[in-house]
Amino acid sequence: MDVLQPLLATLGQAPANPEDGGLDIVALVLLAGVVLFFGWLVVAVIRRKLTSAKGRLGDLTESEEEAAETARLWAEARRRTAEEEEGEEAAAAATEEHGDLQEEMLERSRKRREERGQHPAVFPVSGPPEEEVEEGEEPEPPVPEPAVPMAPPAPPVPQVPALPTPSPSPAPPPPMPVAAAPAPAVVETPRSLEDGLRKTREGVFARLGRLFGKAALGEAEVEEIEEILFTADIGVRTSQKLIDFVQKELGAKERSDTRLLYAALQKRILQMLTVGAPLQDPATHKPWVILVIGVNGTGKTTTIGKLATLHRRAGRKVILAAGDTFRAAAAEQLEIWGQRAGAQVIRGQDAGDPGSVVYDAISAAKHQGADVVIADTAGRLHTKVNLVEELKKVHRVCGKAQEGAPHEVFLVLDATTGQNAISQAKEFHGALSVTGMVLTKLDGTAKGGVIIGICDTFGIPVRYIGIGEQVDDLRPFEPEPFVRALFS
Numbered sequence: 001m002d003v004l005q006p007l008l009a010t011l012g013q014a015p016a017n018p019e020d021g022g023l024d025i026v027a028l029v030l031l032a033g034v035v036l037f038f039g040w041l042v043v044a045v046i047r048r049k050l051t052s053a054k055g056r057l058g059d060l061t062e063s064e065e066e067a068a069e070t071a072r073l074w075a076e077a078r079r080r081t082a083e084e085e086e087g088e089e090a091a092a093a094a095t096e097e098h099g100d101l102q103e104e105m106l107e108r109s110r111k112r113r114e115e116r117g118q119h120p121a122v123f124p125v126s127g128p129p130e131e132e133v134e135e136g137e138e139p140e141p142p143v144p145e146p147a148v149p150m151a152p153p154a155p156p157v158p159q160v161p162a163l164p165t166p167s168p169s170p171a172p173p174p175p176m177p178v179a180a181a182p183a184p185a186v187v188e189t190p191r192s193l194e195d196g197l198r199k200t201r202e203g204v205f206a207r208l209g210r211l212f213g214k215a216a217l218g219e220a221e222v223e224e225i226e227e228i229l230f231t232a233d234i235g236v237r238t239s240q241k242l243i244d245f246v247q248k249e250l251g252a253k254e255r256s257d258t259r260l261l262y263a264a265l266q267k268r269i270l271q272m273l274t275v276g277a278p279l280q281d282p283a284t285h286k287p288w289v290i291l292v293i294g295v296n297g298t299g300k301t302t303t304i305g306k307l308a309t310l311h312r313r314a315g316r317k318v319i320l321a322a323g324d325t326f327r328a329a330a331a332e333q334l335e336i337w338g339q340r341a342g343a344q345v346i347r348g349q350d351a352g353d354p355g356s357v358v359y360d361a362i363s364a365a366k367h368q369g370a371d372v373v374i375a376d377t378a379g380r381l382h383t384k385v386n387l388v389e390e391l392k393k394v395h396r397v398c399g400k401a402q403e404g405a406p407h408e409v410f411l412v413l414d415a416t417t418g419q420n421a422i423s424q425a426k427e428f429h430g431a432l433s434v435t436g437m438v439l440t441k442l443d444g445t446a447k448g449g450v451i452i453g454i455c456d457t458f459g460i461p462v463r464y465i466g467i468g469e470q471v472d473d474l475r476p477f478e479p480e481p482f483v484r485a486l487f488s
Helices: 004-010 018-058 062-079 081-115 198-212 219-231 236-249 252-256 258-273 300-313 330-341 354-368 384-401 419-431 450-458 479-487
Strands: 288-293 318-321 344-346 372-375 408-414 436-440 462-466 474-476
Touching: 198 219, 198 258, 198 479, 219 236, 236 258, 236 450, 252 258, 258 450, 258 479, 288 300, 288 384, 300 318, 300 330, 300 372, 300 408, 300 436, 300 462, 300 474, 318 330, 318 354, 330 344, 344 354, 354 372, 354 384, 384 419, 408 419, 408 462, 419 450, 436 450, 450 462
Parallel strands: 288 372, 288 408, 318 344, 318 372, 408 436, 436 462
Antiparallel strands: 462 474
16 A cells, blocks of 8 residues: 555545545556456457458459459559640641641642643542531532423314224123232342442542553653552552652663553552461351451441351351440440341440450350350540550450450451541551451542551551442452452
8 A cells, every 4th residue: 555655646646545545446457457458349350350351352353353453544544644645746746747748749749740831630530529528417408400491381282083983892801810929039239349449449540540551651640640649548658669669669661661560560559468467267266256446437336247247157156245335326236237147246234344245245155155256345435545445454354255365356447537547557556466457438438549558557467348338248358359450
């Protein structure tokens, strides 16, 4: 007691009466015990929380890891949006410089012609020029031609009274009705390659044909070749290579004989279109996975439906993956094509995860023994960075679902966009390893020469070309018949 009293006095709790010291010590001990109990309880709860969190972190499933990786990538994509905008400004400046270079070359050619007292060549084009209509706009109605005054009506011819006719004999009984044979179904034959490339052939290549039809080519005609190639949609780089080929690589004999020069130019274009990467056999992997990419409006979903039909005709079982979950009615459009082709369509929720849809489609193909999986993808997100990151993720998911997949990455390009198709090929090929191009709508444009610039610039083969609306109008690309059809 004598020992504790100084301590209690220091705390201001010393008892006034030494006889009450025993009660204070008991209370103090009880209070300390309560404090220690609650402290131990708090520590135990914290340790349990930490242990549980550690266990969850250690037991992450593959899907949760993928979700965490996706969240990180999208955060990185948002951070790089500003950088992407700066890159687009730089690309726009490069495109403007590209156009300035083309205009400068054309102007130089015109000046040389004017110095010799010649006028720039004017090449007739069959039909009126095409008018480009922006998306969402209605084309202007045609202006009605002025009405031509009609000739006055002829005076009435006087009627001659008819002669009396004898009473008719009784008509024979009508024949027994015969069931009409059903009319044969009208089967539209696919258009020829020459017909599908008519607009392109009547544009640039017809102009070249008229030049090479002359007895000999002088300096003025060579400059006209420059002018024609630079106004084509094959790109400045490819145009310059063809001009250098004519001016520097050909000998005097070929340049003096227009037939030899024309044949040499065709051979050079054929070399540009021939890329040494033959189409692989789908039987080498089962299922054979094709990832189809491209911006909206290029005919991507339609191309997938036609590809599915071609594989079904070859006796293969096809499953389609509706991976474009961001575009309205994209899955419904793919289901219509799936019904036509006799292919199963795997789809998910709108605005859902495209990677999970593709994974489910490949898994279903492995379970059902399907031969081919064709996966649709998004063609537009709110920034280019997000689109590229989403496509990279789908590409990785294909590899997880099937080793070595995707076995083909097809980029669908719209031929009517001309040199913009070359820009799109550059963007997509830089993000993914594109293995083949599909060029659509060649029948509706005179800019089909862009296919030469694409093959020459990137060295990526063109797998298919579209020259019409029918299924058979999507056909494998063959360089030699293509060149013959252009120069026919």
